[in-house]
Amino acid sequence: MTTVVARPEAPTPPAPARRGRRGRQDWSAYLLFVPAMIPILAFSVYPLVQGILLGFTDSQSGLGAVTTFTGVENYVRLLDYDLFWQSFGIGLIWAFAVTIIQFVAALCLALLLNANLWGQGIARTIALIPWAMPPVIIAIMWRFMLHPTYGAINGGLGALGLPDDTNWLGTAQWALPAVIVVGVWAGMPQTTITLLAGLQGIDDQLHEAAQIDGASVWQRFWNITIPGLRPVIVAITTLDFINNFNSFALVYVLTAGAYGTMLPMLFAYNEAFRYGNFGLASAMGNVIVIVIAAFLFVYLRAQAKARTA
Amino acid sequence: MSVITDAPRAQDSGGQDDDRSRSRRTRRRVWRALQYVALVLFVCFLGFPLLFLVTAAFKTQQELQSPDPQLLPAQWNLDNFIGAIERAGLGQAALNSLVVALATTLIVVVVSLPAAYALARFQTRLRGLATGWILLSQVFPFILIIIPLFLMLRPLGLNNTLGGLVVVYVVWSLPFALWMLRGYVAAIPSELEEAGAMDGASRLRVLVSIIMPLLGPGLVATALFAFIGSWNEFFFALVLIKDEALQTLPQRLALFVGSEGQVALGQLAAGSLLACIPSLVFFAIIQRRLTSGLLSGAVKG
Numbered sequence: 001m002t003t004v005v006a007r008p009e010a011p012t013p014p015a016p017a018r019r020g021r022r023g024r025q026d027w028s029a030y031l032l033f034v035p036a037m038i039p040i041l042a043f044s045v046y047p048l049v050q051g052i053l054l055g056f057t058d059s060q061s062g063l064g065a066v067t068t069f070t071g072v073e074n075y076v077r078l079l080d081y082d083l084f085w086q087s088f089g090i091g092l093i094w095a096f097a098v099t100i101i102q103f104v105a106a107l108c109l110a111l112l113l114n115a116n117l118w119g120q121g122i123a124r125t126i127a128l129i130p131w132a133m134p135p136v137i138i139a140i141m142w143r144f145m146l147h148p149t150y151g152a153i154n155g156g157l158g159a160l161g162l163p164d165d166t167n168w169l170g171t172a173q174w175a176l177p178a179v180i181v182v183g184v185w186a187g188m189p190q191t192t193i194t195l196l197a198g199l200q201g202i203d204d205q206l207h208e209a210a211q212i213d214g215a216s217v218w219q220r221f222w223n224i225t226i227p228g229l230r231p232v233i234v235a236i237t238t239l240d241f242i243n244n245f246n247s248f249a250l251v252y253v254l255t256a257g258a259y260g261t262m263l264p265m266l267f268a269y270n271e272a273f274r275y276g277n278f279g280l281a282s283a284m285g286n287v288i289v290i291v292i293a294a295f296l297f298v299y300l301r302a303q304a305k306a307r308t309a
Numbered sequence: 310m311s312v313i314t315d316a317p318r319a320q321d322s323g324g325q326d327d328d329r330s331r332s333r334r335t336r337r338r339v340w341r342a343l344q345y346v347a348l349v350l351f352v353c354f355l356g357f358p359l360l361f362l363v364t365a366a367f368k369t370q371q372e373l374q375s376p377d378p379q380l381l382p383a384q385w386n387l388d389n390f391i392g393a394i395e396r397a398g399l400g401q402a403a404l405n406s407l408v409v410a411l412a413t414t415l416i417v418v419v420v421s422l423p424a425a426y427a428l429a430r431f432q433t434r435l436r437g438l439a440t441g442w443i444l445l446s447q448v449f450p451f452i453l454i455i456i457p458l459f460l461m462l463r464p465l466g467l468n469n470t471l472g473g474l475v476v477v478y479v480v481w482s483l484p485f486a487l488w489m490l491r492g493y494v495a496a497i498p499s500e501l502e503e504a505g506a507m508d509g510a511s512r513l514r515v516l517v518s519i520i521m522p523l524l525g526p527g528l529v530a531t532a533l534f535a536f537i538g539s540w541n542e543f544f545f546a547l548v549l550i551k552d553e554a555l556q557t558l559p560q561r562l563a564l565f566v567g568s569e570g571q572v573a574l575g576q577l578a579a580g581s582l583l584a585c586i587p588s589l590v591f592f593a594i595i596q597r598r599l600t601s602g603l604l605s606g607a608v609k610g
Contacts, residue, residue, distance in 0.1 A: 029431035032423035032427035033427055035420045036421055036483060036487065039420065039479055039480050039483065040442070043476055043477065044446065044454070044481075045442070047461060048446075050457040051452075051457045054456060059460075112347055113348075115344060127351070127355055129355055134540070134541035134559050134588065136541075136559035136563050137562065137584055140362075140566055143566065144361060144362060144578065145358050152357070152361045185354070185355065188355060242447065246451065249544060252563070253563050268450070268452040269544075278460070281452060282452070285453035286453070288450050289453070
């Protein structure tokens, strides 16, 4: 900084020279992109385009299999594929439940962490723990917690005199709720920290002024905190929803999709790598993208309208 | 400071309406107490599972399966850790994970640094495209990318190799690394570079002796994120690696859950705990920055 201040009267080069320099900059900018562009184009853009196209073929996993273009045949097949739509419904329940519960819980926690309570430094560190753990390990850990005989959950329930023999991950009634709780746990840190950062960006003076005017805690929450947080809320819930819908490792290790927890990603994975139907699995991927995009479109448009209204 | 904060202003109301201010103070005290209760509940919910895993890792099989379980192990013995490394083959898996994560990190940093610099400093059409791609790549489900990648890597002889996994991880980590590094470069005033150029330093010289030292912390943070991302990743490894000797740590542990892990609960816990160490250390280091500067900047951006 000091170097800059020391030379405020730096002579500006003549106009033509500057234009020449910008031309060279543009060229070197492209050159700087090359090392990152090659892998992205070759192993990300190209496969993605190919993946979308594969959804319109009968591609199989076998080495000698011939792939032919089949148009919308996969999608016609998917229409009657009840198991897929069942899995799709489970995916929607899972993604909505986890995102909403996560958001409400994380907002409460963020407000508490921002409320000048004693010990909030430690609480903040502990709140980050799930972030520091690989999804596979989170799932293994919760299998310990939820174990029907040795688990801490049933242990705790037993100590309280409640029924302590529930097989959380092994019954159709409880598997999905249990898996949703683990999903909420795993995603809490990102949501909490993002909301906390948003809270800290709200001007304290607004709260003080409202308090002087006699606004209650509740009124201030609805009229100052929520509007102030709105952009952050929209961003984090959108991201969470996408992440949750695309989630794989957690549920793969927890239940492998058994007992009504077959998320769409697990279903598509099985279709592709267990049964070898690459084309059909890609078609499922395309359907999933379209549905996610439709939800996001509706949600983001409603939010944009609410902001202008 | 926030909605729930009590203002010290409560005391100002003076001696009049003593009753009202007292009842208000009681209400405030109850509210505070409720806040503490809620905070403790959250801390238990988020912290207890890890505590349970840690204690399980030190327990003997008898303790784990005892009908009258205790939270703390009778003796803190390391048998499970030794057993996990030797018997479950976690040592080899950890080595594979380490090699893959280190190679990925190195390549990601080398490749993304120039591009991040260009993204931050030059107004080109690529900038909009790159930003669009970074966002778009987050939306698409992995299944759409992994099948073509699987088909592409097969003729290249990269299926079922750690090299192939590195290729996938590099591409998978690049968007986020680019995004992060771009932010760090943009935070360095470009006047510094101009001043350097004015003093007659070459472009390369400016980059090496002015930008690089200032970019150090950002570069380290980006590298760590890339490392942890690859270290934790599971889905791509599951699809691409079939050879048992080449499996990564999360993959090995996920398999262990279904097989011997059923009986060797303590070893499973110990192995899981070992797999967390790199990320736990990393988050302990950066947690202060994570809660303050890093993300508040990211949110405002």
